[in-house]
Amino acid sequence: MGHRLYVLFLRLPVMGRILFLAITLIIVFGIMIHLIEPKSFPSIFDGIWWAIITSSTVGYGDFYPATHAGRIVAVALILIGAGVLSAYFVSLAAATVTNQNAYLEGKIAFKGRRHMIIVGWNERSREVINQATHLDEESSIILIDETLSENPYTDKRVHFIKGKPYMDETLLKANIQHAKFALITADQSKNEGEADMYSILTLLAIKGIQQNVYCVIEILKGEQIPNARRAGADEVIQTNKQTSYVMINSLLEKGMSATVLSMLNQLKGGNLTFIPVPSEMIGKTFQSVNSQLLKERKLLIGIKVGEETKLNPPLTLSLNGTEQLLVICD
Template identity: 55%
Template sequence: MPNRFYISFLRLPLLIRILFIALLVFLLFGIFIHLAEPKTFPSIFDGIWWAIITGTTVGYGDYVPHSLIGRFIALVLILLGAGIVSSYFGTLAAAAVTKQDALLEGKIQFKGKCHIIIIGWNERSRELTDKIIRSNTPQMIVLIDETLEANPVHSKFVHFVQGKGHVDETIMKSNITEAEKVLITADRGNDELQADMNSILTLLTIKGLCAEVKCIVEILTAEQVINAYRAGADEVIQSNKLTSVFMINSLHSNGDGLLSDFVHQLQESRLSACTIKEEEIGKSILEVCHQLLNEGNLLIGIKRGEETLLNPPHSIKIEKNDLLLIFK
């Protein structure tokens, strides 16, 4: 039994072990000084109080041993207690520094809920992270990247996890089961096909661990879009296709930069698909548009099944399962 208790004690964290030893020392010396000088220390509690005050070198002076044996006990306690207390606070400080370093280096598991996971650190994820944490209602972000050695964003809203996105251990550190959404960005350091393969592999890992979480994937090659959807992507962003749209618009425009201005305004607004209200069913697009304008929202189209209608004819009637595409 004593051997089993000793083994269990050794398995405790070092900080807990030192604390137990310190409490035991204060308890024993409190009992010793009470037995040595019962008149000066009328109760064991008074002895323990004196032992704590003396061992921590505070020294109030409300209790002072007068006998030779009492002073000898005090001398041993000062030498022993000061070492134990110093060890405790030194270990406590070292543990705090170690944990802070581990948090900065991405080795600590995230334990929050309803967060956004961004995989891959690049200029796109940098700008996205900056906009989220600077918004009026910032949301917690878990950033996963294998190339970074420390958290690149000094914000309480960004938790960094160092590791590969397609490794189960790394994904589990992000608390994937409690995440709201996952954004997988393409690694442009590789060739486009290899970058898409890595993104799809990461997507498969995430969906294997938590099939319910919504995943948005950046794909560079058009041929891999179908594979991303097969792997379980809820939404695919074809960044190269979006870039080509900008280039074509610039070539055909007179240098007015209207599309760039539109996108800049889009950064300050939010495009969302809203379900219709019961009273809006059967109304025309024009009627619903006027109603939304009065509420400060702009209707730009509707989504009907798999079809998206931008700037639809005003005479179209709203149907039950339509989604309204609005700028807020």
Template identity: 50%
Template sequence: MPNRVYISFLRLPLPVRILMFALLVFLTFGISIHLLEPETFPTVFDGIWWAIITASTVGYGDYVPHSMFGRITAVILILLGVGFVSAYFGTLAAAAVTKQDAFSEGKIPFKGEGHIIIIGWNERSRELITKLINSRYPQMIVLIDETLESTPVHSRFVHFIQGKAHVDETILKSDIERAEKVLITADRGNDELQADMNSILTLLTIKGLCSQVKCIVEILTAEQVINALRAGADEVIQSNKLTSVFMVNSLHSNGDGLLSDFVHHLQESRLSARITHEDDIGKPFIDVCHQFLTKGILLLGIKRGEETFLNPSRSFEIEKDDLLLIFR
């Protein structure tokens, strides 16, 4: 039994063990000084108070031993107690610095729910994180990257985890089961095909650990889109395709930059989808569009299953489970 208690004590954190030793010293010397000089220290509490004040070198002077044995006890307490007090606060400071360094270096697991996980540090993820943490209602973000040595964003809304995203241990540190969404960005430092393979491998790892979490994957090559969907991607972003759309628009326009202006408004999260109300079912598109216009909202189109109808005909009827694409 004593051996078990000793082993359990050794397993306690070092600051806790030092604090327990310090409390034992205060208690022992507090009782001792009360027994040696009961007139100067009427109660045990007075003795413990004196022991704490003396060991911490504060020395109020409200209680002072007068006998020889009392003063010898005080000297021993000063020599012994100051060491414990200094060791305790020194250990706390060292632990705090170590904890902060581990947090900055991405070694601390994240605990929370409803957070967004972003995999890969690049210009796109940097801009995205900046917009998310500066929004009106910022959401907690977990950034996972293997190339960074420390967190690139110093914000209380960003938790950095250093490691390979296709390794189970790294993903589990992000509390994946309670995450809201995962965004896997492509590593443009690699060959495009290799970057897509790494993204799909990361997607397989995440879906294998938590199949219900929504995953958005950036794919560079058109041939790998189908593989990303097979791997369980809920949404695939073809960034190269989007870039080509901008280029074609710029070539065919007169330099007015209309598409860029439109995308700028989209960055402000003004585009959203709303579930169809029962009152709207069976109504033509033009009637529902007029209803939104009275509220200062523009109805752009309808998403029905896998199909999206932008600016459909006026007689296009709204059906149950349709998503209304609105622009505020």
């Protein structure tokens, strides 16, 4: 029995063992002083109280030994107990610092739910995090990256996980099982083919653990879009094509790039979004629906049917309720 207790004691963490020793010493010396000087320490509780105060070097003076035997016990308690308690508080401080450093270095697992996971640290992910933290003050964001040495954000809502995003160990630390969204950005330090390969590999790893996470993936080469779809991407962003569209529009219409960015910037009032067709507007024409939405300060610019988006469709087009309306609103 004694051996088993000893083994269990050794299995405790260092802080647990020191705390156990400190509590044991306080109880033992409290009982001893009560037995040696029952007049000065009428109860065991008074003895334990004195042992706590003495070992912590506070020394209130409400209880004190009057005999030589009692004072010898007090000296022993000061020499032994104070050392044990000091070791405990030093270990506690060291553990706190170690834990804080581990958190900053991305070694601590995330335990929350309904969070957003962003893979890769770059200017695009930085801007996404900046906008997300301003638009949603409650949700947590998990940043996964293997190149950062520590969390680039002081905001407690941004939790950093250091590691390869396509490894199960890293994704489980990010609590992918309970994530709501995942955004996979392309690593532009690699060539386009390698970047897309790693992005799709990360997508496969995420979907392999949690199929229901809504995954948005950034793809650089158009030929890899079918592979991203097969891997389970819910949405594919082809960065190069989008950038080229903005560039050609800027060449044809000067200042168009700033206008497009302004329209998409959520923090500056831009709100380009899809809304369902209101039930009372089913069967009406695009023109009449647009007129009604304008009264609600919503500008209708197109519709989405399945995967196809039609901008500025014919005004006489009748809406049957299966479409999504592309609007700009406050």
